[in-house]
Amino acid sequence: MYTQLKNKSTSEQIELITRSLIALKSYNGTTGESEKALFIYKLISSFPYFKHYPERVWLQEVPNDPIGRKNVFAFVKGASSKTVVFHAHYDTVGTDDYGALQDMAHDPDFLQKFFMDYEGEEKVKEDALSGNWLFGRGSLDMQSGIAVHLANLLFHTGDKQPDGNLLFLFNGDEESEHAGMIAALSDLHRLKNEGLDYLAAINTDFISPIYDGDCKRYIYTGAAGKLLPSFYIYGREAHVGDVLTSIDPTVIASKINLEINQNLDYLEDIPGEFTLPPSCLYFKDDKHTYNVQTPLSASLYFNYFVYERTAREVLYDMKKVALKVVSEMEERSKRQFEQYRSYHGFPEREFSWEVEVLTLREYIFWLKERGIDPDPVMKKIFHDMEGEDRRTIAYTMVEALQHLDPDRTPRVILFFAPPFLPHNFVNEENEYGKKVREVLGTCLDDISNETGEEFVIKRFFPYLADGSFLSLHEEDEDIEVFKKNLPLIDHLYPVPIDMIRKLNIPSINIGVYGKDGHQWTERVYKPYTFSVLPEIIRRVTKDLLEI
Numbered sequence: 199m200y201t202q203l204k205n206k207s208t209s210e211q212i213e214l215i216t217r218s219l220i221a222l223k224s225y226n227g228t229t230g231e232s233e234k235a236l237f238i239y240k241l242i243s244s245f246p247y248f249k250h251y252p253e254r255v256w257l258q259e260v261p262n263d264p265i266g267r268k269n270v271f272a273f274v275k276g277a278s279s280k281t282v283v284f285h286a287h288y289d290t291v292g293t294d295d296y297g298a299l300q301d302m303a304h305d306p307d308f309l310q311k312f313f314m315d316y317e318g319e320e321k322v323k324e325d326a327l328s329g330n331w332l333f334g335r336g337s338l339d340m341q342s343g344i345a346v347h348l349a350n351l352l353f354h355t356g357d358k359q360p361d362g363n364l365l366f367l368f369n370g371d372e373e374s375e376h377a378g379m380i381a382a383l384s385d386l387h388r389l390k391n392e393g394l395d396y397l398a399a400i401n402t403d404f405i406s407p408i409y410d411g412d413c414k415r416y417i418y419t420g421a422a423g424k425l426l427p428s429f430y431i432y433g434r435e436a437h438v439g440d441v442l443t444s445i446d447p448t449v450i451a452s453k454i455n456l457e458i459n460q461n462l463d464y465l466e467d468i469p470g471e472f473t474l475p476p477s478c479l480y481f482k483d484d485k486h487t488y489n490v491q492t493p494l495s496a497s498l499y500f501n502y503f504v505y506e507r508t509a510r511e512v513l514y515d516m517k518k519v520a521l522k523v524v525s526e527m528e529e530r531s532k533r534q535f536e537q538y539r540s541y542h543g544f545p546e547r548e549f550s551w552e553v554e555v556l557t558l559r560e561y562i563f564w565l566k567e568r569g570i571d572p573d574p575v576m577k578k579i580f581h582d583m584e585g586e587d588r589r590t591i592a593y594t595m596v597e598a599l600q601h602l603d604p605d606r607t608p609r610v611i612l613f614f615a616p617p618f619l620p621h622n623f624v625n626e627e628n629e630y631g632k633k634v635r636e637v638l639g640t641c642l643d644d645i646s647n648e649t650g651e652e653f654v655i656k657r658f659f660p661y662l663a664d665g666s667f668l669s670l671h672e673e674d675e676d677i678e679v680f681k682k683n684l685p686l687i688d689h690l691y692p693v694p695i696d697m698i699r700k701l702n703i704p705s706i707n708i709g710v711y712g713k714d715g716h717q718w719t720e721r722v723y724k725p726y727t728f729s730v731l732p733e734i735i736r737r738v739t740k741d742l743l744e745i
Contacts, residue, residue, distance in 0.1 A: 479500065
């Protein structure tokens with residue numbers, strides 16, 4: 199493809215590469231991810247610089263990956279050890295949302311023509327008619343982001359040696375469990391030990407209007423973290439003819455869901471930042487077939503964004519919710535049973551509706567105090583279920599631990615399930631953080647004056663991004679709480695915490711601009727993304743290398 203790129207302007211190069219990447223399906227969890235990596239590797243290898251230095255572009259295998267994912271690295275040697283990292287993910291979500299147009303989801307020209315006559319949403323039609331937008335799966339998230347980096351890579355491999363090293367990384371699995379970036383940490387760590395001095399990492403993950411009519415371009419100097427607080431609820435079953443004697447885990451789960459799901463009380467109040475509340479991603483009882491017995495157990499987990507909060511704080515709040523819910527349910531059950539008994543004139547019966555609430559760490563300690571070793575049970579389940587969904591494995595482990603209790607005590611076990619993303623930000627309280635913020639602000643002010651674009655710098659990229667794994671702000675005690683409450687973490691989700699802390703690369707998101715990511719109307723705005731954005735990144739890079 200290099201021959202098609204070499205005589206084109208930067209904006210033309212980016213559009214051509216974006217279209218080529220869109221045309222190649224790379225849905226998360228499919229072999230298309232590996233095929234996309236090979237395409238990117240071959241494209242970079244065709245650049246004259248890498249024909250001269252073939253060892254400076256390489257593929258890194260993601261260990262034990264069932265579909266053979268690979269990371270692509272490209273290194274441009276500079277005049278000093280100072281190094282800026284550029285990264286983007288090549289996987290996309292699927293195309294079920296396109297419905298009858300699923301076969302055309304990778305054809306930007308067809309989609310533009312279709313939306314020019316689209317009556318479903320006027321704004322989509324207006325954008326299609328303008329000719330300024332490129333449609334298609336991955337156009338925004340984030341094939342155009344890869345294309346911007348590749349065009350800048352080609353630019354930086356010209357005649358002039360850059361002031362510092364430039365390291366490009368293209369990885370898969372961002373849309374699921376971040377296996378690509380987690381695997382990349384080992385190469386980043388190796389290169390650091392070989393002398394690279396990392397200044398910052400620039401991601402091009404997409405930005406969008408936050409509200410109708412919003413035309414600002416948001417630049418983020420950090421990334422939100424993510425936890426998956428999970429509840430396993432073990433009740434007491436009963437025949438439906440004796441239902442008021444049961445401890446129904448679905449009632450407890452429902453009330454926990456109502457307390458937490460989309461509750462703005464759990465929104466982190468950070469002035470000037472766009473933060474999001476927790477949301478329920480999974481809710482299920484244990485029944486697989488129809489019968490007239492109430493469920494014995496139920497499970498639910500939440501997507502919980504963290505910006506400044508820690509796993510320890512979140513766990514504390516979740517436990518408070520569970521304690522409140524089971525206390526209220528116990529009183530309600532007692533009251534209802536007594537009303538029902540009195541109504542029918544039945545004799546008094548002794549029942550308890552008490553439900554324990556324990557964190558996984560507390561419950562494991564409880565088991566060990568009674569001479570019960572939970573580790574062999576969890577390891578056997580992991581071995582038997584290896585390759586299955588990690589959250590399912592986690593719940594199966596917790597369920598098995600509950601069954602080790604010979605008294606079958608009703609309880610809520612609170613734990614964390616994978617994935618975990620650390621939150622991070624450029625710390626402006628230290629001298630280097632101030633310099634990074636100053637460099638970014640000065641550069642954006644200059645470009646704003648030249649182009650009329652309005653930029654706003656914020657601390658946290660509000661969604662999930664690979665940049666979360668490049669630095670860590672949690673204290674050791676907070677991380678320890680997380681690790682002790684994720685079942686068999688070293689096997690189930692071995693995040694290299696120590697490696698992340700040692701890398702400590704500030705994460706900056708200077709993203710492509712568009713609308714409707716993860717929707718069938720996904721589209722990227724060409725004038726900004728293809729023309730203004732690559733220049734911003736070049737200037738920020740130059741200024742960072744001069745710090």
